[in-house]
Amino acid sequence: MHKFIEKVFSLFIRLMAFMSIFLIIFIIFFILKESLVFFRQVSFLSFITGKIWRPVSVNPSYSIFPIILSTIFVSLIAIIIALPIGIGCALFISNYLDEGLRHFVKPYINILSGIPSVVYGFIGFLVIVKNFEVKLAFSSGESILAGGILLSIMILPFIISTCDESMFNIKNKYLTTSQALGVSKWYMITKLILPTARRSIIASIILCLARAMGETMAVMMVIGNSPIMPKLLSKGQTIPSLIALEMGGAQVGSLHYHGLFAAGLVLMLLLLCINIILYFLQRKLNF
Amino acid sequence: MKKINLLICLFLVFSLMLTGCNKADTTSGNDDFKAEIMFSGSSTLAPVISKAAEEFKELHKTWDNVDKSFPNEEISIFVSSGGSGAGIKAAIEETADFGLTARAVKSDEKEALGEHQEYTLGVDALTISLNPENPILEFKDNFTSEELQKIFSGEYTHWNEVDDRLPNTEIVVVIRDIGGGAHEVFQSSIMKDIDVRQDAIQSPSMGALVTKIIENKGAIGYASFGAVNINEGKIIPLKVDDVEPTIENILNGSYKISRPLIVVKKGEPTEAEQKFIDFLFSTKGVEIIEELGFVPSN
Numbered sequence: 001m002h003k004f005i006e007k008v009f010s011l012f013i014r015l016m017a018f019m020s021i022f023l024i025i026f027i028i029f030f031i032l033k034e035s036l037v038f039f040r041q042v043s044f045l046s047f048i049t050g051k052i053w054r055p056v057s058v059n060p061s062y063s064i065f066p067i068i069l070s071t072i073f074v075s076l077i078a079i080i081i082a083l084p085i086g087i088g089c090a091l092f093i094s095n096y097l098d099e100g101l102r103h104f105v106k107p108y109i110n111i112l113s114g115i116p117s118v119v120y121g122f123i124g125f126l127v128i129v130k131n132f133e134v135k136l137a138f139s140s141g142e143s144i145l146a147g148g149i150l151l152s153i154m155i156l157p158f159i160i161s162t163c164d165e166s167m168f169n170i171k172n173k174y175l176t177t178s179q180a181l182g183v184s185k186w187y188m189i190t191k192l193i194l195p196t197a198r199r200s201i202i203a204s205i206i207l208c209l210a211r212a213m214g215e216t217m218a219v220m221m222v223i224g225n226s227p228i229m230p231k232l233l234s235k236g237q238t239i240p241s242l243i244a245l246e247m248g249g250a251q252v253g254s255l256h257y258h259g260l261f262a263a264g265l266v267l268m269l270l271l272l273c274i275n276i277i278l279y280f281l282q283r284k285l286n287f
Numbered sequence: 288m289k290k291i292n293l294l295i296c297l298f299l300v301f302s303l304m305l306t307g308c309n310k311a312d313t314t315s316g317n318d319d320f321k322a323e324i325m326f327s328g329s330s331t332l333a334p335v336i337s338k339a340a341e342e343f344k345e346l347h348k349t350w351d352n353v354d355k356s357f358p359n360e361e362i363s364i365f366v367s368s369g370g371s372g373a374g375i376k377a378a379i380e381e382t383a384d385f386g387l388t389a390r391a392v393k394s395d396e397k398e399a400l401g402e403h404q405e406y407t408l409g410v411d412a413l414t415i416s417l418n419p420e421n422p423i424l425e426f427k428d429n430f431t432s433e434e435l436q437k438i439f440s441g442e443y444t445h446w447n448e449v450d451d452r453l454p455n456t457e458i459v460v461v462i463r464d465i466g467g468g469a470h471e472v473f474q475s476s477i478m479k480d481i482d483v484r485q486d487a488i489q490s491p492s493m494g495a496l497v498t499k500i501i502e503n504k505g506a507i508g509y510a511s512f513g514a515v516n517i518n519e520g521k522i523i524p525l526k527v528d529d530v531e532p533t534i535e536n537i538l539n540g541s542y543k544i545s546r547p548l549i550v551v552k553k554g555e556p557t558e559a560e561q562k563f564i565d566f567l568f569s570t571k572g573v574e575i576i577e578e579l580g581f582v583p584s585n
Contacts (some may be wrong), residue, residue, distance in 0.1 A: 028373060052485070054465075054482055054485075055465070055466065056465055056466055056471075056474075057482045058480045124496070125498070126502075129502075130502060131360045133502070133503060137455035139456065139457040139459055139487060139505055140503060140505075140506070144490055201531075217491075220491050221491065221495065224486075224488045224489070225464070225488065225489035225491075226486040226487060226488065226489065226492075227485060228485045228486045234486070235488065237489075244491070245464040245466075245489060245491055246464050246465070246466040246467075247370070247373070248330070248369045248370020248371075248372060248373050248464075248466075248467065249370045249371060249372050249464055249466035249467035249468060249470075249471075249551055250372050251372050251375075251393065251395075251396070252373075252375070252376040252379070256466060257372075273479055
């Protein structure tokens with residue numbers, strides 16, 4: 001009897017594992033299938049290198065190069081802003097706070113990641129965008145920079161919790177030795193903890209890049225959604241915001257509709273490429 | 288043994304996937320009374336249906352109160368919003384009982400629908416609205432179609448090009464998503480074949496568009512008639528080609544930027560569905576449409 005239950009249980013677990021794999025395959029298959037219709041009429045190269053996205057015009061044009069650029073641009077700005085703050089915060093929590101305070105502070109940082117993105121978007125719209133207009137006299141505050149600043153706040157908790165976890169373990173491993181050798185805390189941080197934690201720092205960058213590039217609602221509210229070449233202070237449009245904005249209105253089965261699936265495919269490929277590049281970079285630098 | 292396990296797993300997974308295929312057959316059978324009605328589509332029309340559904344439920348509670356021949360089942364009406372295109376898609380694929388659209392049903396969509404019913408509940412008009420602090424309001428209360436074309440296409444980029452008494456500040460053009468129902472109305476009634484400038488701000492919702500006009504002094508956009516009434520004084524609607532956006536002008540068609548609000552049903556509605564549609568056209572239903580800022584069609 002006992003054996004039978006075990007058998008059933010193992011079968012059940014296998015089934016679930018297969019299910020999740022099938023789900024991924026199914027999603028990829030679905031997006032591929034929908035976008036293939038599009039690529040039969042528009043070449044892949046002109047889709048990702050052309051400059052004008054004008055799907056419902058009388059002379060339509062389907063190219064998302066500026067949109068791809070904006071997606072990367074916004075995410076990079078977010079990471080450039082968030083990384084130093086996040087690493088600093090993680091160092092502080094793992095090294096300078098005692099156990100009790102650490103357990104008190106961490107949940108609050110994790111709450112940051114639980115706030116719905118539309119709330120972030122709303123705050124960004126009424127605070128960041130508004131201040132760009134009032135304080136900096138922009139004609140309109142919607143900009144790539146506004147999106148980057150907002151995203152940097154949103155990805156901060158991910159950087160902090162990924163880095164803090166490993167930094168805390170490293171600290172525990174080397175603390176006694178360092179204290180026995182009499183090196184200063186600062187020396188321990190710069191020579192031991194930071195170099196040893198680089199793996200998790202890279203991991204957090206990958207995680208956040210994926211998250212930043214996929215973020216939809218918050219970015220959509222502060223970036224202006226104009227499919228033009230992005231500049232730091234100009235408007236822009238990211239791939240997820242393009243899909244979210246236009247999917248509701250696109251006529252089902254039209255080239256526009258399939259073009260949005262194709263944009264989704266490009267986003268997935270983009271993330272895959274970035275992951276692969278970072279993976280090889282990591283190996284090459286012998287991290 | 289392992290191979291058999293694997294085979295069983297695969298078999299189970301596939302059978303699970305195939306159960307999904309069966310779904311359409313079971314729901315389309317109309318033998319049993321269906322106490323639920325699903326609406327899906329235009330985010331403009333969705334609040335109207337939600338509000339009406341609420342009132343309808345409060346009034347009758349169960350279906351047997353609506354009509355004696357119906358069973359004693361609780362009334363449940365669901366509304367999900369996702370755009371006009373999605374609404375018609377839902378009606379075609381019958382994932383919802385009714386599709387909601389804030390634009391006329393296109394001919395190829397009609398083809399896909401086959402035999403269908405269209406109920407026009409009312410009209411929504413788009414008003415060309417400005418921030419009350421915009422200095423242009425001292426000189427002008429009217430835009431011609433040509434001026435609007437030039438502003439929205441990007442031929443005019445600064446306000447002093449529209450009128451030389453105005454300051455040299457940038458025009459901030461705010462539009463809804465270019466694939467959506469609202470923009471389609473604006474495109475066909477004002478822009479015709481000309482494209483809107485690429486760097487216009489695309490707002491994800493009508494609320495966001497209105498907020499942008501309220502927050503930004505140099506902004507111009509097409510706010511819905513309902514949104515203007517709700518935000519009276521915070522945004523100022525202008526005449527278009529000397530026609531003021533009033534209820535009379537919208538209904539008699541002389542105000543040109545307007546769109547119909549249509550509920551689409553594939554095939555014939557069931558008796559219960561018909562009762563709810565009747566309710567939408569009753570005095571109470573018309574009141575709700577008016578209350579939410581639209582112009583009822585009857």
